[in-house]
């Protein structure tokens with residue numbers, strides 16, 4: 001019988017909806033931590049959102065922060081246990097709405113942690129409300145006629161907010177194709193390596209489908225990321241070893 005190559009860190013099947021991008025990000029993160037020999041040294045910080053479902057299924061140590069505060073908690077853990085690999089795992093609503101201040105100040109202080117932000121353009125867990133990342137015209141339960149950018153502002157591009165700061169590593173990936181998933185893995189690996197060599201703050205934003213709240217099939221969700229979402233949120237590495245790659 002074929003061997004199942006599942007990382008040992010994935011101790012149970014995930015609890016996400018079928019087709020959710022969180023499951024892919026979980027898998028890639030588990031592979032990176034194991035390949036770098038960090039599985040026993042990793043401490044995750046999460047707060048609210050569908051990502052929290054991984055607390056039961058992803059076998060690292062976890063700290064549950066209040067809504068939005070995962071970065072502040074991760075900073076505390078890293079400062080007292082600098083030998084640990086400390087990461088946040090958050091959705092766009094949690095990290096960029098109520099948690100925007102904590103997310104930004106960890107970057108402004110160039111704290112030596114790795115932030116993973118799963119951008120599905122919506123508040124997934126609570127039923128599909130508008131997030132700071134929702135696209136203009138995007139229909140959500142709180143913008144039933146489509147997001148009006150004149151009223152609610154333009155979508156928040158967190159990499160643009162951070163890329164002029166003295167941070168270690170910034171990248172944006174997507175799980176919409178196998179090729180991009182491989183790049184997400186490379187980005188997460190580089191972010192964690194940056195942290196472990198004391199290279200400062202690293203953040204990897206990952207475009208991800210929420211077929212349930214987008215009310216789309218998985219295929220249409222992936223096509224939508226490729227055809228539309230990526231135009232607002234371009235993919236690639238933006239800061240590496242503390243240097244802008246596009247400067």
Ligand SMILES: Cc1ncc(C[n+]2csc(CCOP(=O)(O)OP(=O)(O)O)c2C)c(N)n1
Pocket residue numbers: 048049050051067090091092093094095118120122123124125126131
């Ligand atoms: C103090 C507090 N206010 C509001 C909520 C409701 N809440 C739960 S998850 C969430 C945001 C989820 O969106 P996101 O972070 O984008 O994660 P996703 O589920 O989309 O992955 C909110 C506002 C809460 N749990 N606690």
Ligand code: SF4
Pocket residue numbers: 015016017019020021022050120124125209210211212213
């Ligand atoms: S609601 Fe959306 S983000 Fe949450 S598990 Fe389902 S597909 Fe994933």
Ligand SMILES: [Mg+2]
Pocket residue numbers: 091092093118119120121122123124131
């Ligand atoms: Mg979200």
